[in-house]
Amino acid sequence: MAVFGSVRVAGRVDGTVVAVLGSVHLDENAVVDGDAVAVGGRLDQAEGATVNGQSVSLSFFPVPWGVPAVPVLLGAVFMGWLVTLFAGWVFVGLFPQRLVRVATTASQRTVASFFVGLASIPGFFLLLVLLFVTVIGIPLACLLPIAYTVLQYAGQIAATYVLGCRLTNRPVSGPRRFVPIVAGSLLVAAFFAVGVVLLVVPGMARPAALFFGLLGVLLVLGLTQIGTGAFLLSRFGGAPKGALGGAAPMAPDLVAPPASGA
Numbered sequence: 001m002a003v004f005g006s007v008r009v010a011g012r013v014d015g016t017v018v019a020v021l022g023s024v025h026l027d028e029n030a031v032v033d034g035d036a037v038a039v040g041g042r043l044d045q046a047e048g049a050t051v052n053g054q055s056v057s058l059s060f061f062p063v064p065w066g067v068p069a070v071p072v073l074l075g076a077v078f079m080g081w082l083v084t085l086f087a088g089w090v091f092v093g094l095f096p097q098r099l100v101r102v103a104t105t106a107s108q109r110t111v112a113s114f115f116v117g118l119a120s121i122p123g124f125f126l127l128l129v130l131l132f133v134t135v136i137g138i139p140l141a142c143l144l145p146i147a148y149t150v151l152q153y154a155g156q157i158a159a160t161y162v163l164g165c166r167l168t169n170r171p172v173s174g175p176r177r178f179v180p181i182v183a184g185s186l187l188v189a190a191f192f193a194v195g196v197v198l199l200v201v202p203g204m205a206r207p208a209a210l211f212f213g214l215l216g217v218l219l220v221l222g223l224t225q226i227g228t229g230a231f232l233l234s235r236f237g238g239a240p241k242g243a244l245g246g247a248a249p250m251a252p253d254l255v256a257p258p259a260s261g262a
Helices: 069-094 096-108 110-133 136-168 177-201 206-231
Strands: 008-010 017-020 024-026 036-039 041-045 055-058
Touching: 008 017, 008 069, 017 024, 017 041, 024 036, 036 041, 041 055, 069 096, 069 136, 069 177, 096 206, 110 136, 110 206, 136 177, 136 206, 177 206
Parallel strands: 008 024, 017 036, 024 041, 036 055
Antiparallel strands: none
């Protein structure tokens, strides 16, 4: 048995061969009296190899471990990053002031935004059920999942923008707002990319790959919930932070400059 590693059999095994998060390679003269099981890898049985029990291969991916998996997974990460960049570019171009307002809320009320974002999930399902029950709200119920998905994705971009501002040491209301989105989304993509590279390395690199992949997933989920909550707290970016609970100063780039000579 090998855990986080692979097994190669060139002779006879009086028992079962198991590889967890690894592959089982049976040479042409290999004989396994029991079962040959590969979990999270592949079962590579050469012609002439004999398995007297069952041959089982449970892979976590549609492609086997090794070189073919690297370009596929890295390509998926790269495409996801490009989609985020494009959506961020559209957001910055069409709604620059709303982006600043939502980002300001996410930056200054991070904890509240996170919990409001979490609460929006059961709230979404409850509202969906209520709309279906009322019958006349069925058309709205059909559009609600799309609207909520767009809201969460836009919230993720806004929170990624805040993360990028922290990484580049830029103010939330500063110029060149696309640069922080590039930096923040690149950090998120880097976790998945590192996980993919480590995934095909045998040994203890695979637990590290799962760790980086899990960090990437948690980061995306956290940014999504923070951004979604910030959207709701800021009234979809239509009001500056604090407008619901009292007056608050607007972001610097949303305040008109003083008249000359004042």
